[in-house]
Amino acid sequence: MSLAFRLVGSREEAEELVQDAFVRAFRNLEQFRGDASFGTWFYRILYNVCMTKVTRRRKAMDSIEDADLPLADHLADTETPGVLENMEQEELNRLIATEVDRLPSKLKSVVLLFYIQEMSYPEISAVTGLPIGTVKTYLHRGRNLLRKAVGSTFSDEVGT
Amino acid sequence: MKHMHVSPADLQDFLDGNLSGVVLRSVEEHLDSCKACESRFRSLAAVDRALHSLPQVQVDAGFTRAVMSRIASVRTNPVGYRLLENAAYVFALALVAAMILTVFILTGALDQQEVTQGQGVAEEIIAGAGTLAGSSIAMFSSLLSEYAPFVFGSGSLAITGSILVILAVLAVLDRVFARRWTGAPTLK
Numbered sequence: 001m002s003l004a005f006r007l008v009g010s011r012e013e014a015e016e017l018v019q020d021a022f023v024r025a026f027r028n029l030e031q032f033r034g035d036a037s038f039g040t041w042f043y044r045i046l047y048n049v050c051m052t053k054v055t056r057r058r059k060a061m062d063s064i065e066d067a068d069l070p071l072a073d074h075l076a077d078t079e080t081p082g083v084l085e086n087m088e089q090e091e092l093n094r095l096i097a098t099e100v101d102r103l104p105s106k107l108k109s110v111v112l113l114f115y116i117q118e119m120s121y122p123e124i125s126a127v128t129g130l131p132i133g134t135v136k137t138y139l140h141r142g143r144n145l146l147r148k149a150v151g152s153t154f155s156d157e158v159g160t
Numbered sequence: 161m162k163h164m165h166v167s168p169a170d171l172q173d174f175l176d177g178n179l180s181g182v183v184l185r186s187v188e189e190h191l192d193s194c195k196a197c198e199s200r201f202r203s204l205a206a207v208d209r210a211l212h213s214l215p216q217v218q219v220d221a222g223f224t225r226a227v228m229s230r231i232a233s234v235r236t237n238p239v240g241y242r243l244l245e246n247a248a249y250v251f252a253l254a255l256v257a258a259m260i261l262t263v264f265i266l267t268g269a270l271d272q273q274e275v276t277q278g279q280g281v282a283e284e285i286i287a288g289a290g291t292l293a294g295s296s297i298a299m300f301s302s303l304l305s306e307y308a309p310f311v312f313g314s315g316s317l318a319i320t321g322s323i324l325v326i327l328a329v330l331a332v333l334d335r336v337f338a339r340r341w342t343g344a345p346t347l348k
Contacts, residue, residue, distance in 0.1 A: 005217040015223060022227045027234055089206060096210035115211040143172065147207055 002116050003043070007050040007109060008057075009101060017053060021046040036126050043117065043127045047109060054105045092150065099149040107142040114139055166190055166197045168204075175204055254327035258320040297322045 004014035004021075024045050025032075032041050100108060113124045125132045166174070166187055173179050174187045191198050300322030 001219050002214070002217045006214075011217065014217070015219065015226075018219070019223075019227050019230060023230050023234055026231045089209060092206055093210045093213050096207065097214055100211070100214065111211065112214075115208075116214055116216070140169070140172070143207065143211075146211075147203070150207065 003109075003112050004046060004050050006100065006112050006116070007105065008053055013053065017049050018046065021049050024049065036123075040119075040123055040126050043113070043119075044129075047113075047127050051105065051109065058105075095150045096146060099146050102149065103142055103145060107138050107145065110135055110138040111142040111146075165194065166201075168200070171197070171201050171204055175201070175208055254324050257327075258323050261316075261319060261323065296326055300325050 001014060001018055004017045005011055008014050008017060021042065025042050028045075032038065036044075100111065103111065109128060110124055110130070113119045113127060119127065121132050121135050124130070124135045128135065130138070170179070170183070170187060174184070174191075179187060191201055297319060301318040304321050304325070305318040
C-alpha cells in the first residue's frame with residue numbers, strides 16, 4: 001500500500017490499484033510458477049498496475065518527467081555534507097518524504113522498493129523487470145537527486 | 161586508501177553492507193582517520209535513515225472486504241469479466257474479427273455483390289453463426305454506407321467498420337460499467 005501510495009500520490013487511487021493487483025493475482029494464479037517468491041510475484045503485478053497508471057497520467061498531463069532522466073545522468077555525486085550534518089534527523093525525514101514524491105517515477109519506484117519494501121537488488125530487478133545494473137544505477141541516481149534536493153531546500157530554509 | 165578519500169560509491173556500498181574483505185577493512189580504517197570522509201559518511205547515513213523511516217501507509221478497515229468482494233465477483237463470472245474488463249482486449253478481438261472477415265471477402269468466400277449490399281453478408285453471418293451479431297452488423301453497415309459513403313462505400317469496409325463500431329460501443333460500456341459489473345465497492 002505504501003508503494004502504491006507513493007507512486008500515484010493519492011490514497012484513494014492507491015487503494016484501488018492495490019485492489020486491482022489482488023484481483024489480477026487471483027485471476028492469474030495459475031501463472032505463478034514458483035520461480036520467485038509469491039511476494040515478489042505479487043509486487044510485480046502491483047508495480048505494473050501502478051506504473052501503467054502513472055504512465056497514463058503522465059501522457060495525459062504531457063509531463064516532462066522522462067526528460068528529467070537524462071539530466072540525472074549528468075549529475076555528479078552530490079555532496080552536501082556540511083548542510084546535511086547540521087540538519088536535525090526529524091527535519092531531514094520530513095524533507096526526504098517530500099522530495100521522494102518529486103523523483104521521476106522510475107527512480108522513485110526503485111528507491112521505494114529498496115527502502116520501504118526492503119528488497120534486494122535481484123528482488124527489485126524481478127519486480128521491475130530492470131537489469132540489476134540498472135537497478136543499482138537508478139538507486140544511485142535517486143539518492144543523489146534526494147541529497148541534492150534536500151541540501152538545496154535546507155539551505156534555502158536556513159537562508160530565509 | 162589511507163591517503164585517498166573514499167569514493168561516494170564505496171561509501172554507499174559500505175553503508176549498504178555490500179563491502180567485504182580487504183576493501184571493507186580499508187574503508188573502516190580510513191573512516192577512523194579521515195574527518196572529511198567520516199563527515200560525508202554521516203551525511204549519507206542520515207539520508208539513509210530518513211529513507212528507511214518513510215511513513216508507511218495502512219489500508220482502511222474495509223479494504224479486505226472490498227478485495228474479497230471483487231474476487232468473489234471474478235470467481236462467479238471469470239470469462240465475462242476477462243472479456244469486458246479490458247477495452248484493449250475487446251479492440252484486439254475486433255481487429256481479429258475484422259481481418260478474418262476481410263480475408264473471406266477478398267478470397268471470394270463471400271459473394272461480392274451481396275457484400276456491396278451490406279445485408280447479404282449479414283444474412284450469411286446470421287446463417288453461419290446464428291447470433292445477434294449478424295443483424296447488428298447489418299444495421300451498422302447499412303448506416304455507415306448510407307451516411308459515410310466516401311469512407312464506407314465498399315461493402316467490406318462498411319462491414320469492417322460496423323464490427324469496430326459495435327465493439328467500440330462494448331468497450332465504452334465496459335469502462336462505464338466495469339466497476340458495477342465487477343462488484344467493487346465505491347471507496348470513500
